[in-house]
Amino acid sequence: MHDSHIHISMSPLKENIQEDIYEFTSNNGKHILIQTTDITDYQDSLDMYTTLKKKYPKVVNLALGIHPSRIEDGVAKNNLEGIEIFKYAQKQYELFKEFFDKNKEYISAIGECGIDYYSMDQYFNFSKETKEEIKEAQRRIFTKLCKLSLKENLPMSIHARDIKDSDKCVKDTLKILAKEGNGLIRGSFHSYTGSIKMLYQILDLGLYVGFNAIITYPSGENVREILKNTPLERILFETDGPFLPTQSVRKKKNATKRYGRPVLVKEIIEKVVEIKGIEYEKIESITDINYITLFGKEDKP
Numbered sequence: 001m002h003d004s005h006i007h008i009s010m011s012p013l014k015e016n017i018q019e020d021i022y023e024f025t026s027n028n029g030k031h032i033l034i035q036t037t038d039i040t041d042y043q044d045s046l047d048m049y050t051t052l053k054k055k056y057p058k059v060v061n062l063a064l065g066i067h068p069s070r071i072e073d074g075v076a077k078n079n080l081e082g083i084e085i086f087k088y089a090q091k092q093y094e095l096f097k098e099f100f101d102k103n104k105e106y107i108s109a110i111g112e113c114g115i116d117y118y119s120m121d122q123y124f125n126f127s128k129e130t131k132e133e134i135k136e137a138q139r140r141i142f143t144k145l146c147k148l149s150l151k152e153n154l155p156m157s158i159h160a161r162d163i164k165d166s167d168k169c170v171k172d173t174l175k176i177l178a179k180e181g182n183g184l185i186r187g188s189f190h191s192y193t194g195s196i197k198m199l200y201q202i203l204d205l206g207l208y209v210g211f212n213a214i215i216t217y218p219s220g221e222n223v224r225e226i227l228k229n230t231p232l233e234r235i236l237f238e239t240d241g242p243f244l245p246t247q248s249v250r251k252k253k254n255a256t257k258r259y260g261r262p263v264l265v266k267e268i269i270e271k272v273v274e275i276k277g278i279e280y281e282k283i284e285s286i287t288d289i290n291y292i293t294l295f296g297k298e299d300k301p
């Protein structure tokens with residue numbers, strides 16, 4: 001099994017990572033792809049990656065990216081308006097690019113990156129105008145990252161999240177991917193929760209879809225529907241740890257570890273067995289091949 005999307009520099013994964021990776025590899029865990037979100041976690045993640053790499057040379061891969069919601073976080077924190085928003089976004093890209101150029105040899109993918117219209121609407125009180133500017137800033141960064149993905153031939157771990165009953169964000173994401181990539185950008189749509197109609201467009205572009213613990217939640221009906229409509233050859237697994245622990249962990253109020261960690265992919269696969277009626281070993285082996293095909297770079301130091 002593999003975990004194609006995890007944030008190991010976030011607590012409590014950070015403090016428990018040696019134990020959690022040991023637990024994962026002892027349960028046939030083969031690959032994990034470490035995601036990053038902005039300049040605040042690049043160095044930590046790289047340091048943790050190089051340490052883990054010594055002990056588990058074929059297990060860990062590193063992705064470098066800019067999480068779209070980091071833009072609105074910065075806008076809120078610094079009270080930015082108008083042109084300042086675009087300058088801030090550009091600065092984030094420059095910091096990313098500088099780190100990327102310096103550490104290119106360690107990087108297997110661009111991620112986490114994409115567009116998010118949900119968080120800015122849900123957690124902040126931005127004016128309508130500011131929201132539109134943040135969206136445009138997110139799209140500009142994502143466009144730059146797509147260009148880089150193509151230039152460096154690196155796959156992407158893509159985040160796209162809409163407000164309820166809207167397809168706008170996924171549509172904008174696919175538009176940029178198609179325009180910049182000409183169908184050549186490789187990547188995975190992580191934690192896709194949108195419509196079935198847009199799912200087919202994602203698959204048509206040759207992209208993979210990442211499934212996490214949401215399929216184990218009672219509220220995860222739409223994602224179970226997405227799973228039913230996604231062929232095994234395009235499925236990847238992820239925890240998005242330390243977020244999204246599986247349902248069995250959420251239920252155990254006194255469990256010692258109540259966060260998303262790599263071994264929980266096992267429970268996610270068990271749920272897929274139930275939903276798709278395919279045996280565990282087959283799901284595990286085909287999706288591990290998917291991981292290697294997309295993200296595996298055995299030649300990285």
Ligand SMILES: [Zn+2]
Nearest residue numbers: 005035112240
């Ligand atoms: Zn993530």
